[in-house]
Amino acid sequence: MANNWTDVSALDDVPDEDVMGVQTAGKDLALYSVDGQVYVTDNLCTHGNARLCDGFLDGFEIECPLHQGKFDIRNGHPMCEPVTEAVRTYPVKIEDGRVFVDLG
Amino acid sequence: MGDIPVVFPIRPEWESKESSSRIPFSVYTDDQVYKRELERLFYHGHWCYVGLEAEIPESGDFKRTVIGERSVIMVRGADGAVNVVENVCAHRGMQFCRERHGNKKEFVCPYHQWNYKLNGDLQGVPFRRGVKQDGKVQGGMPKEFKPEEHGLTKLKVATRGGVVFASFDHDVEPLEDYLGPTILNYFDRLFNGRKLKILGYNRQRIPGNWKLMQENIKDPYHPGLLHTWFVTYGLWRADNKSQLVMDELHRHAAMISTRGTGGAKSDVTAGVTSFKEGMEIQDKRLLDIVPEEWWGGPTAVMMTVFPSVIFQQQVNSVSTRHIQPDGHGSFDFVWTHFGFEDDTEEMTQRRLIQANLFGPAGFVSADDGEVIELSQYGFEQKPFHRAVAELGGYEVENTDHMVTESLIRGMYEYWRKVMED
Numbered sequence: 001m002a003n004n005w006t007d008v009s010a011l012d013d014v015p016d017e018d019v020m021g022v023q024t025a026g027k028d029l030a031l032y033s034v035d036g037q038v039y040v041t042d043n044l045c046t047h048g049n050a051r052l053c054d055g056f057l058d059g060f061e062i063e064c065p066l067h068q069g070k071f072d073i074r075n076g077h078p079m080c081e082p083v084t085e086a087v088r089t090y091p092v093k094i095e096d097g098r099v100f101v102d103l104g
Numbered sequence: 105m106g107d108i109p110v111v112f113p114i115r116p117e118w119e120s121k122e123s124s125s126r127i128p129f130s131v132y133t134d135d136q137v138y139k140r141e142l143e144r145l146f147y148h149g150h151w152c153y154v155g156l157e158a159e160i161p162e163s164g165d166f167k168r169t170v171i172g173e174r175s176v177i178m179v180r181g182a183d184g185a186v187n188v189v190e191n192v193c194a195h196r197g198m199q200f201c202r203e204r205h206g207n208k209k210e211f212v213c214p215y216h217q218w219n220y221k222l223n224g225d226l227q228g229v230p231f232r233r234g235v236k237q238d239g240k241v242q243g244g245m246p247k248e249f250k251p252e253e254h255g256l257t258k259l260k261v262a263t264r265g266g267v268v269f270a271s272f273d274h275d276v277e278p279l280e281d282y283l284g285p286t287i288l289n290y291f292d293r294l295f296n297g298r299k300l301k302i303l304g305y306n307r308q309r310i311p312g313n314w315k316l317m318q319e320n321i322k323d324p325y326h327p328g329l330l331h332t333w334f335v336t337y338g339l340w341r342a343d344n345k346s347q348l349v350m351d352e353l354h355r356h357a358a359m360i361s362t363r364g365t366g367g368a369k370s371d372v373t374a375g376v377t378s379f380k381e382g383m384e385i386q387d388k389r390l391l392d393i394v395p396e397e398w399w400g401g402p403t404a405v406m407m408t409v410f411p412s413v414i415f416q417q418q419v420n421s422v423s424t425r426h427i428q429p430d431g432h433g434s435f436d437f438v439w440t441h442f443g444f445e446d447d448t449e450e451m452t453q454r455r456l457i458q459a460n461l462f463g464p465a466g467f468v469s470a471d472d473g474e475v476i477e478l479s480q481y482g483f484e485q486k487p488f489h490r491a492v493a494e495l496g497g498y499e500v501e502n503t504d505h506m507v508t509e510s511l512i513r514g515m516y517e518y519w520r521k522v523m524e525d
Contacts, residue, residue: 048217048228056233065235067219067228068251082210082219082227 005093005100014038014099019062019096025103032057032073038092038103039073046078046085052053109488119490123498124516125509127491129483137523138432144522145411146172151262151269151282153413154178154188156440157362158266158300159389164207164222169438170428171270173222175199176259177211178268181222188270189224190257203263211256217412224256265295267424283409284351290405292357294417296398297443303456306439306463311477314411315430315515317437320472321408322357322511324348325495330475333467336383337391349502353521354514355410361506363393363403363419389457393419410515420451421458433480437473439463 003104008024014033020045022029028043030052041062043051048068061070061079069083076086091102116128116137131137146152153173155178159167166179168191175191191201193213200213210227213219219228229251234244259270262279269279280288310317320326323344327334346361383392393403399417407415414425422443428436441459443452461468493516496508500517503510 048219048230050230054236063233064228065233066217066230068232069228081221084209 004103006103007098008040008067008101009099011038011094011097011099017057018052019053019055019057021051027103029101030062030073031099032062032071035098038099040092040099041071041073041076042088044087045069045083046087052087064079111486111488113488118520120498124500124513124520125492125494125498127493127512127516128487129489129491131519132480132483133432133487135432136295138313138429141411142172142429145519147174148273149276149522150273150411151271151276151279152268152411153409153424154268156266156300156302156424156442157186157263157268158302158442159205159440160186162207162250164209165205166201166208166222167205168201168203169426171259171272172429174272175201176270176394177201178270179208179222186268187223187261187263188259188261188268189220190259190272192257193218194254194256195229220256224258226251226254226256248339265292265297266300267291267295283356284353287347287351287356287358287407287409290349290360290407291409291415293398293400293405294407294415294422301443301447301452303441303452303459304445305441306466308437308464308473309430309434310476311434312480313432314427314435315519316476316479317414317425317427317472318408318410318515319512320476321359321406321414322504322515323509324359324510324511326475327468330471331468331469333461334486337385344506346506347502347504348506349506350500350511350513350514353518354450354500354511355518357408357511357514359404359406359506359511361404362400362401368466386410387457389454390460394451394454396420408511408515410518416462418461419458420454421462422455423459423462433484437464 006025008022008029009031014020014031016033017080019030019032030041030043032039043053045052045064047069048066050064052062052064054065055063060073063070065067067082070079071087072079076089078084078086093100113130116130118128119126153171155167160178160180163180163182163184166177168177170176176188177191178188178331181187191199191236193200195216196217198213198215217230221227229245232245234241259272260274260276262269264279283291306310344361344363350357403419405417412427416423423439423441426438428437444454460466463469464473493509493512496510
């Protein structure tokens with residue numbers, strides 16, 4: 001699959017040890033920063049109708065605000081019920097202070 | 105006042121301390137008695153029927169039903185075990201499940217989306233940690249809120265032979281002890297380990313007290329008299345070999361009969377109502393008998409398991425009948441007709457055709473719904489009076505004949521033990 005690197009945000013805008021939502025190129029994304037490293041997943045929870053950017057980041061785990069399901073932001077794996085389905089993750093690169101995401 | 109008695113007694117007055125043969129009408133009409141029955145007979149110390157395992161074969165399959173008046177859900181969990189949980193959200197008390205049957209991965213109350221596992225554990229509370237707004241977190245549940253303290257009410261569950269019972273009372277005795285060896289024997293005869301196949305349901309609301317349905321199936325006096333259909337076609341005969349048995353506490357019973365071999369026109373039916381010679385059933389499968397190996401003799405066994413269920417074998421028609429009380433003067437009656445996995449298609453058809461005798465419009469059972477309604481009318485207008493259940497005497501005993509109301513006296517003997525302080 002061809003790369004589709006897309007500029008989604010300024011690096012400085014991504015909050016440390018927290019999450020923010022970005023809507024771009026028809027995508028609803030959640031951007032996280034942990035130990036200076038940026039991670040990106042789909043923003044919608046795979047369980048209920050909720051955005052992970054409204055949830056709570058604890059280490060590498062994002063907790064959905066609706067039903068406390070958790071995902072590992074590094075690989076999207078579901079970590080506890082009620083979520084059972086992984087959330088999609090995206091490759092990230094930083095260039096000139098911008099965050100690029102490969103939307104595939 | 106003269107000789108006219110007080111019409112509305114404060115509490116049921118029994119004429120005799122020893123015998124329960126004279127049943128005060130107010131046990132059918134009094135709301136406080138009824139509430140106490142729910143408390144003592146349905147919610148404490150007893151097992152109640154909830155369904156058949158065949159109704160929920162796959163993980164996540166569920167059926168909504170009731171115990172007494174409390175809505176519950178029978179559901180097969182992710183681990184394959186049968187759970188029964190109360191259909192009341194732990195948050196604000198809503199009856200969240202409205203479908204009668206279905207399949208779910210989890211239960212979600214639509215009001216605030218509290219989210220439960222199939223075993224009733226609370227797993228998610230929306231905005232439990234609050235909502236982020238302008239860099240601050242607002243609201244949310246208190247820090248000390250513990251999801252494990254806010255699950256659905258979980259019932260104790262027992263399954264045997266594919267039948268599911270549940271109890272709100274976790275200290276209830278084991279199901280086998282509850283049924284007792286005599287009734288267990290007949291229970292295991294019907295539910296002998298073969299997988300059951302659901303054939304269909306009948307549902308009806310009968311405007312009468314729930315106990316009247318138990319009594320109806322503990323009363324072998326009426327079938328040959330009320331059910332002219334039975335008599336007309338020789339299905340209920342005075343020379344049927346028969347037996348009435350109870351558990352030790354006399355709350356459960358079985359009426360066992362074996363259809364006589366004498367021709368339908370022999371003398372024994374002559375004295376009993378309308379034996380109409382000229383009338384003939386076109387589809388003989390309604391009436392004739394195809395003996396099945398598991399019967400071990402009897403052509404009919406009617407089991408009353410107190411307080412909630414009747415297990416029926418009438419020739420080739422087998423069903424459960426679930427009594428679901430709704431106020432002192434009404435109950436829902438839910439019939440589940442079933443067969444067995446090894447039935448031939450012909451046998452399945454036969455069971456279905458014979459099921460026409462039963463249910464709200466059944467050739468036979470339609471009569472029962474109506475007499476229960478009319479009995480309730482009688483009780484309501486004359487609550488100070490009492491019924492006379494003295495056929496066969498005053499005692500409570502097993503018999504080898506049908507000309508007795510012993511089983512009804514037995515049930516009320518037990519009822520008084522549990523209900524009176």
